Amino acid sequence: MIETIEPGGADLEPLLSLQAITKRFGNFAALSDVSLDLRPGEIHCILGENGAGKSTLCNVIFGVHRPDAGAMRYRGAAFQPSGPADSLSQGIAMVHQHFSLVPDMTVVDNVLLGRERGVLNRKDCAKQLEKLAIDYGLPLDPYAKIEDISVGERQRVEIVKCLIRDPSLFVLDEPTAVLLPDEISALLDVCRRVASSGRAVVLVTHKLAEIKKIADRVTVLRGGRVVASSATPASDIDRLVRAMIQGNVEALDTSAASILGIESVKHVSHDRAANVTKTEALQISGLTVKDYQGVTRLDNFTLTVDRGEIVGVAGVEGNGQSELTAVLAGMSLPTEGRIHLGDTELTARSPKEITAAGVGIVPEDRHAVGCVTGMSLAENIYLNRLDEFTRFGFLRRTSLESEAAEMMQRFDVRARGPGVVFSSLSGGNQQKAVLAREITLPGLVCLVAAQPTRGLDVGAVAAVYSHIRAACARGVAILLVSSELDELLTVADRIVVLYRGRIMGSCVADPARREQIGAMMAGQAQ
Amino acid sequence: MTALDSGHPSAAARFVIRPALLVPLLAVVFAALVGLLLIASIGVSVPSAIAAFVDGTIGSPYAIAASINRSIAFGLVGFGFVLANRANLTNVGGEGQIAVGGIVATAVALYGHVSALPLGLPFILPMLAAVVAGAAWGALAAVMKVKAGTNEVISTLLLSFIGVWLLYWCVQSPALLRKPMTTSATLPESLEIPEATQLPLLTGDYSFPLHIGLPITIVIAVVVAVLLSKTVLGLRLRAVGLNPVAANRAGISYARTVIFALASAGALGGLAGAFMLLGEQYTLKDGFSSGYGFDGLVAGLLARGSVTGVVAASLLFGFMRSGGINMEMVAAVPTALVVVIQGLIVITLAGATLFIEKWERQ
Numbered sequence: 001m002i003e004t005i006e007p008g009g010a011d012l013e014p015l016l017s018l019q020a021i022t023k024r025f026g027n028f029a030a031l032s033d034v035s036l037d038l039r040p041g042e043i044h045c046i047l048g049e050n051g052a053g054k055s056t057l058c059n060v061i062f063g064v065h066r067p068d069a070g071a072m073r074y075r076g077a078a079f080q081p082s083g084p085a086d087s088l089s090q091g092i093a094m095v096h097q098h099f100s101l102v103p104d105m106t107v108v109d110n111v112l113l114g115r116e117r118g119v120l121n122r123k124d125c126a127k128q129l130e131k132l133a134i135d136y137g138l139p140l141d142p143y144a145k146i147e148d149i150s151v152g153e154r155q156r157v158e159i160v161k162c163l164i165r166d167p168s169l170f171v172l173d174e175p176t177a178v179l180l181p182d183e184i185s186a187l188l189d190v191c192r193r194v195a196s197s198g199r200a201v202v203l204v205t206h207k208l209a210e211i212k213k214i215a216d217r218v219t220v221l222r223g224g225r226v227v228a229s230s231a232t233p234a235s236d237i238d239r240l241v242r243a244m245i246q247g248n249v250e251a252l253d254t255s256a257a258s259i260l261g262i263e264s265v266k267h268v269s270h271d272r273a274a275n276v277t278k279t280e281a282l283q284i285s286g287l288t289v290k291d292y293q294g295v296t297r298l299d300n301f302t303l304t305v306d307r308g309e310i311v312g313v314a315g316v317e318g319n320g321q322s323e324l325t326a327v328l329a330g331m332s333l334p335t336e337g338r339i340h341l342g343d344t345e346l347t348a349r350s351p352k353e354i355t356a357a358g359v360g361i362v363p364e365d366r367h368a369v370g371c372v373t374g375m376s377l378a379e380n381i382y383l384n385r386l387d388e389f390t391r392f393g394f395l396r397r398t399s400l401e402s403e404a405a406e407m408m409q410r411f412d413v414r415a416r417g418p419g420v421v422f423s424s425l426s427g428g429n430q431q432k433a434v435l436a437r438e439i440t441l442p443g444l445v446c447l448v449a450a451q452p453t454r455g456l457d458v459g460a461v462a463a464v465y466s467h468i469r470a471a472c473a474r475g476v477a478i479l480l481v482s483s484e485l486d487e488l489l490t491v492a493d494r495i496v497v498l499y500r501g502r503i504m505g506s507c508v509a510d511p512a513r514r515e516q517i518g519a520m521m522a523g524q525a526q
Numbered sequence: 527m528t529a530l531d532s533g534h535p536s537a538a539a540r541f542v543i544r545p546a547l548l549v550p551l552l553a554v555v556f557a558a559l560v561g562l563l564l565i566a567s568i569g570v571s572v573p574s575a576i577a578a579f580v581d582g583t584i585g586s587p588y589a590i591a592a593s594i595n596r597s598i599a600f601g602l603v604g605f606g607f608v609l610a611n612r613a614n615l616t617n618v619g620g621e622g623q624i625a626v627g628g629i630v631a632t633a634v635a636l637y638g639h640v641s642a643l644p645l646g647l648p649f650i651l652p653m654l655a656a657v658v659a660g661a662a663w664g665a666l667a668a669v670m671k672v673k674a675g676t677n678e679v680i681s682t683l684l685l686s687f688i689g690v691w692l693l694y695w696c697v698q699s700p701a702l703l704r705k706p707m708t709t710s711a712t713l714p715e716s717l718e719i720p721e722a723t724q725l726p727l728l729t730g731d732y733s734f735p736l737h738i739g740l741p742i743t744i745v746i747a748v749v750v751a752v753l754l755s756k757t758v759l760g761l762r763l764r765a766v767g768l769n770p771v772a773a774n775r776a777g778i779s780y781a782r783t784v785i786f787a788l789a790s791a792g793a794l795g796g797l798a799g800a801f802m803l804l805g806e807q808y809t810l811k812d813g814f815s816s817g818y819g820f821d822g823l824v825a826g827l828l829a830r831g832s833v834t835g836v837v838a839a840s841l842l843f844g845f846m847r848s849g850g851i852n853m854e855m856v857a858a859v860p861t862a863l864v865v866v867i868q869g870l871i872v873i874t875l876a877g878a879t880l881f882i883e884k885w886e887r888q
Binding site for chain 1 (some may be wrong): 631756757758759760761762764768769771772773774775776777778779
């Protein structure tokens with residue numbers, strides 16, 4: 001890694017400084033009294049859990065939100081962007097958490113989108129792309145279609161889209177969430193190069209490993225306030241983590257800690273239920289899914305999960321995981337293959353039948369599949385068991401809500417009450433509620449959890465895993481689909497790796513096999 | 527679509543009770559004032575227009591009853607709209623559902639040999655037949671949506687045209703419902719239905735022709751309101767409306783819910799047709815449904831998901847329509863202008879609702 005040379009230095013005039021910025025949404029203060037300086041040539045990491053105000057902060061800088069109080073100074077002058085277009089024209093560029101590319105268009109067209117009027121000068125743009133590729137190490141085929149390139153390459157396009165405007169301030173909002181280990185270090189290298197060309201880089205993250213590796217300066221947000229900052233992050237990491245989670249690191253669940261990068265990854269053995277004999281619960285054989293265009297998305301997938309076992313499915317997103325979980329959930333039909341739960345055939349059954357057979361599903365897309373955000377928390381917790389709360393067709397709302405309140409306590413779902421609308425909950429609490437619903441299914445035999453900790457903060461991650469482990473100890477078979485390899489290495493017993501819809505290989509979940517698994521994720525056979 | 531998506535049951539109910547009631551009232555007054563200006567501008571005497579309007583709405587027991595009977599038809603279609611809209615379905619087929627309801631009610635009343643039956647069956651059977659026909663008409667759109675993904679706005683609208691032209695055919699063809707042609711001047715309409723099949727009047731007096739459709743409609747209003755807010759079925763409709771994928775995952779059948787919702791809306795439209803025929807018109811004519819389905823749709827839209835809202839809007843429209851017709855007949859205000867004023871009221875009311883929502887959010 002590049003040694004940190006004191007960049008800029010504290011004496012240098014900050015490029016952008018935020019002075020006591022406050023941003024409220026209704027009564028909720030997303031940011032209170034936030035002050036920080038961004039200097040040219042430095043990588044400034046913003047660290048914080050979900051809901052700490054990181055994205056709001058980026059959006060204030062980028063002109064999406066206007067602060068309610070406080071001021072910003074940019075290049076020594078007062079700065080009040082009227083919107084993203086204004087910020088962009090003044091040299092502030094941002095890579096958002098979610099990609100905003102048109103999949104059907106080429107790289108060069110995506111880069112040109114919104115920049116030029118009239119005639120498109122593709123050749124010039126391609127030349128510029130080439131130059132950027134050399135300067136920053138961002139190789140791209142300008143004429144490839146977005147839908148044909150990998151996630152890591154797509155992100156490069158997003159970065160190039162910003163760099164081509166030659167920004168002085170470059171903001172990246174959680175850019176590493178979807179990347180392969182190799183791609184992450186490549187991205188960090190790019191950040192370093194951008195910074196060393198004299199620009200200020202803001203990197204939003206909640207992964208400490210990245211901070212250790214690259215940050216020149218760190219500001220920690222919690223509850224919308226700056227709770228800590230450091231100009232020597234590598235040596236201050238414990239203090240920063242404590243500030244971020246407001247507690248002590250030792251008390252953290254080991255798996256949560258290793259996912260965050262606080263500890264090196266180690267496998268946490270869970271108590272296998274002693275009285276559960278090793279019996280096959282979920283058997284998937286030869287499962288093949290072709291999409292409507294006839295493209296094979298899942299190819300001859302065969303896997304058995306025993307009772308009391310956690311099997312992890314690793315792989316970069318988009319390699320068949322969604323298809324696998326959709327078929328297991330009864331949301332789409334397999335082209336070929338069969339699914340059994342014990343002696344019961346579950347191939348092509350309806351979601352209702354699958355639930356009745358004792359399969360709980362935590363879907364990867366919580367909002368689209370897992371819950372109805374416009375309905376109340378209680379209604380969502382019992383969405384698949386509403387019939388248990390009826391008398392002559394009437395809903396017994398009091399008992400629904402009191403049972404839901406019990407569930408909230410058991411699963412530590414924090415909300416004002418069971419009657420609040422689901423969309424008002426934080427992501428972590430929403431996920432805990434969905435998990436609560438699926439894991440408390442009467443007669444649960446098997447739990448399929450897809451990306452169950454995505455976007456969750458440390459506390460929630462730990463809670464999700466302790467519930468999954470508890471279910472496993474009760475003899476539930478667990479299929480855990482995740483794109484976070486560290487997560488699988490700590491939690492699962494066995495890992496299979498998906499690549500382009502096929503199982504590239506499988507092995508025990510041993511952190512020592514990390515590289516081998518990483519290679520399989522990238523498509524190299526064992 | 528936001529105007530259609532007021533999923534929360536209490537939202538509109540709240541707005542009825544709050545002082546915010548003032549705003550819609552002002553909106554109506556404003557629209558009326560603009561209407562009067564328009565009337566004055568075409569040279570019709572404003573006082574005589576107002577007199578004609580009042581006369582047509584509350585000027586006589588007959589006018590009041592006729593207005594309420596109109597409101598009943600609007601209300602039934604409106605309840606159906608709100609019910610289907612809870613599942614995020616937009617039923618714009620009220621007009622056709624009224625038409626098929628009217629056709630079937632006429633057919634059963636005239637040729638179903640029901641006149642001699644006891645216990646009110648002579649009018650109950652045609653009514654039920656109309657309900658079933660309307661439900662089938664609505665369910666047809668639902669099945670198309672479930673099986674082929676056809677947008678229900680398109681299918682219910684097109685089915686509406688089919689229903690209306692079916693009615694035209696029925697009253698034109700002697701082989702169907704047209705009364706026997708004795709002379710070339712015989713009008714294209716059905717025979718008058720037998721007295722036994724006509725809906726009993728509440729007072730027994732034709733000068734105040736309120737019929738038992740009114741109490742039935744009140745019961746239906748309560749049932750729909752309770753269904754939407756207190757039952758699991760209402761919750762299922764809402765779940766499917768808000769997130770059909772998640773609802774499906776949770777074991778709530780999309781197909782069944784959609785079919786139930788649109789069939790119910792159709793059934794209520796069919797019932798409205800039966801009431802119009804068995805309670806007021808007694809003969810089936812071309813133009814029988816005369817836009818009631820669309821006025822009911824507007825009542826449902828304006829109510830923004832609330833049953834009380836539908837009641838209020840249907841009463842408003844029912845009386846407006848009666849007054850408008852009288853203005854046209856007595857004061858020679860052109861029909862087009864009456865329609866313009868109605869449209870104005872709809873727009874100002876919709877605007878007022880938006881205004882109130884913004885205001886309440888702050």
